[in-house]
Amino acid sequence: ATSMHVYFVKIWQAIDNSYWFVPSLMVSAVFVLSLVTTAVDSRIGSQWVEDLHWLSANGPAGARAVLSTVAGSMITVAGVTFSMTILSIAQTTSQVGPRLMNNFMRDKANQFSLGVFISTFIYCLLVLRTVRNAETESPGDSASADLAAAFVPHVAVFVGVLMAIVSVGVLIFFVHHIPESMHISNIIARVGRGLNKQIDSQFPDRIGEPHREESGRPVKSGLPKSFYSDAQSIYCTGAGYLEYIDGDELIQLASKHDLILEVVSMAGDFVTEQTVILRASPSHRIDDALRGKLSALFVRGVQRNATQDLRFQVNQLVEVAIRALSPGVNDPFTATNCMDWLQSTLENFAARKLPDAQRYDHEQKLRVVAEPLSFGCFASLVFDQLRPYVVSDRTASMKMMEMIGNLVLAVPTTSTRRMLARHACALRRECRDALDDRRALSSLDTRYRSLLRLLIDEAHRAQARKSGNWLPTTERDMHGMPCR
Numbered sequence: 001a002t003s004m005h006v007y008f009v010k011i012w013q014a015i016d017n018s019y020w021f022v023p024s025l026m027v028s029a030v031f032v033l034s035l036v037t038t039a040v041d042s043r044i045g046s047q048w049v050e051d052l053h054w055l056s057a058n059g060p061a062g063a064r065a066v067l068s069t070v071a072g073s074m075i076t077v078a079g080v081t082f083s084m085t086i087l088s089i090a091q092t093t094s095q096v097g098p099r100l101m102n103n104f105m106r107d108k109a110n111q112f113s114l115g116v117f118i119s120t121f122i123y124c125l126l127v128l129r130t131v132r133n134a135e136t137e138s139p140g141d142s143a144s145a146d147l148a149a150a151f152v153p154h155v156a157v158f159v160g161v162l163m164a165i166v167s168v169g170v171l172i173f174f175v176h177h178i179p180e181s182m183h184i185s186n187i188i189a190r191v192g193r194g195l196n197k198q199i200d201s202q203f204p205d206r207i208g209e210p211h212r213e214e215s216g217r218p219v220k221s222g223l224p225k226s227f228y229s230d231a232q233s234i235y236c237t238g239a240g241y242l243e244y245i246d247g248d249e250l251i252q253l254a255s256k257h258d259l260i261l262e263v264v265s266m267a268g269d270f271v272t273e274q275t276v277i278l279r280a281s282p283s284h285r286i287d288d289a290l291r292g293k294l295s296a297l298f299v300r301g302v303q304r305n306a307t308q309d310l311r312f313q314v315n316q317l318v319e320v321a322i323r324a325l326s327p328g329v330n331d332p333f334t335a336t337n338c339m340d341w342l343q344s345t346l347e348n349f350a351a352r353k354l355p356d357a358q359r360y361d362h363e364q365k366l367r368v369v370a371e372p373l374s375f376g377c378f379a380s381l382v383f384d385q386l387r388p389y390v391v392s393d394r395t396a397s398m399k400m401m402e403m404i405g406n407l408v409l410a411v412p413t414t415s416t417r418r419m420l421a422r423h424a425c426a427l428r429r430e431c432r433d434a435l436d437d438r439r440a441l442s443s444l445d446t447r448y449r450s451l452l453r454l455l456i457d458e459a460h461r462a463q464a465r466k467s468g469n470w471l472p473t474t475e476r477d478m479h480g481m482p483c484r
Contacts, residue, residue: 017305019105019114026115027122030163034126037156044155060133063152067131070164071124077167078117081174085110092182095329097319099312102305103190107181113174120163127156184334188320192341195313196348198306203352223369224281227260232283234291236271240300243267244307247368250297251359254367257285261294263370268309271300310373314381317342325389325396332395339396342382343403347410349378375411376419383423391427391434400427401444402471405451409465421455424448446472 015021089104104110132151180186242265254261262279265271277298280286304312317338324334354375359368383400390396404424408417428448435441454461454470464470 017102017105019111022108022111023115023118026112026119030119030123031126033159034123034156037159038127038130038153041153041155042151060131060150060152063131063154063157064128066157067124067128067160070160071121071128074117074121074124074164074167077171078114078121081113081117081171084174084178085114088178088182092187095323096184096187097316097323099304099316099319100187100191103187103194104181109177109181110174113170113177116163116167116170120160120167123163124160127153127160130156184320185337188317188334188337188341191313191316191320192344194306195310195317195341195345198310198313199345199348199352202308202310203354223260223262223366227262227281228279230283231262231279231281232286233276234278234280234286234294236265236273236275236277236298236300237292237295238300239272240270240302241304242269242271242277242298243301243305243309244299246297246299247370250294251361251367253290253293253297254280255361255363255365257290259285260366261368263368265298266370266373267307268304268311271298310378311381314342314345314378315385318382318385321386321396322389325393332393335390335393335396336399339386339399339403343406346375346379346382346407350375350407350411350416375416379407379419379423383427387423387427387430391430394435394437394440397427397431397435397444398440398447401447401451405447405454405470408451408454409461409470417455421452424451 085104089101092104093101130151130153245263245267250261250263253259260281263277264279265275265277269275271277278294280294306313321335321338321342323329324331324338354372357369357371358366359370361367383404386400390400401424404420404427408420411417411420425448428444431444432441435444450470450472454464
């Protein structure tokens with residue numbers, strides 16, 4: 001069961017990242033459709049077409065001409081659209097980074113468009129093979145032989161023409177969709193929405209249950225003192241990036257064999273055969289078979305993905321911002337767009353109640369210890385990676401200071417606000433060394449002092465949260481905000 005579940009996850013990830021799955025389903029559907037429509041034609045004959053004066057009946061030659069024209073044009077259009085997609089992806093990923101390529105490959109609109117063109121082509125080929133002319137039973141005596149009836153699948157041909165008309169509409173949609181999907185703002189928004197969605201779905205999911213006292217309140221509990229002296233290290237069985245950890249099966253195995261497990265590696269880490277992924281205690285209960293089962297719960301791949309790795313999607317937005325601030329691109333407004341979405345995800349993350357590191361089974365026995373991704377780690381991924389590139393640009397540095405101030409208003413605890421203030425202090429200090437614009441430095445200092453006031457003055461913080469802004473009036477005027 002463990003292997004089947006892991007393999008299912010692996011296969012689903014491959015399908016989700018593929019460009020061929022939706023077109024393949026559509027081709028399979030039109031194969032069935034061609035059989036159905038030709039069977040209907042064989043059953044009802046062609047008399048119904050002659051009774052409809054507004055519908056011209058095709059002979060075998062006309063049906064072949066129609067189907068051949070549609071099939072030839074559709075395969076040409078499919079080749080053109082595929083070339084447009086690959087060219088657009090190549091140009092866009094060179095600007096925003098190759099790690100965003102999977103986002104384009106997963107675009108269902110592109111997959112559907114290609115599937116429509118290929119399906120129409122395949123359908124016309126399948127119907128074309130059923131068209132036949134009238135033939136004599138005895139080729140040598142055509143004058144006296146009875147003619148075998150010609151077969152023209154009028155219903156199937158009519159459906160093919162309708163599919164060609166629909167394909168024209170899909171082509172128009174595709175021409176509109178490609179530049180829209182490649183627009184940098186839409187790319188950033190897709191990654192930001194995906195990250196928020198992943199946060200929403202990931203943090204309600206928990207391994208096991210929290211430990212509870214009789215009052216029902218969760219309590220914290222650490223590892224037993226004898227854990228490390230009696231624990232056995234379990235190594236990875238191969239090299240690659242951890243894509244998925246089957247937490248439910250992990251706690252079931254721990255409960256079945258009466259083990260305590262400490263998860264050392266997390267999704268997104270690169271592991272090798274020398275990397276410890278688990279520590280298990282007591283060691284005398286672990287044999288080679290169990291060791292193999294535990295290792296199999298850690299699914300590896302050649303690249304990181306967003307299945308359980310929130311850091312990967314954060315790095316995608318950070319990478320776009322860094323590229324935008326590079327001297328070759330010099331696009332600070334794209335960087336500020338990335339910071340807007342990073343602020344949204346940080347606010348979303350701050351509102352979540354993180355699971356306890358210690359997880360228990362139904363009998364309230366400690367089974368798994370796995371440290372969750374903290375807000376401080378999440379914030380460090382953003383600010384520590386972006387800050388060296390932001391400090392040399394006036395617009396980006398102002399935006400980051402504003403972003404930190406907005407987060408100070410949003411986070412619930414004093415310790416988190418102090419951590420954000422340290423990031424603001426580091427930003428101000430590095431900007432002093434990198435920026436030559438005294439006016440920009442003065443404005444940054446003003447924002448920094450306002451941020452510190454938010455930190456230490458609870459009444460001011462409550463008022464700022466109520467009014468919706470914390471920037472001084474002069475700062476709001478400088479950035480196009482209404483004067484009060």
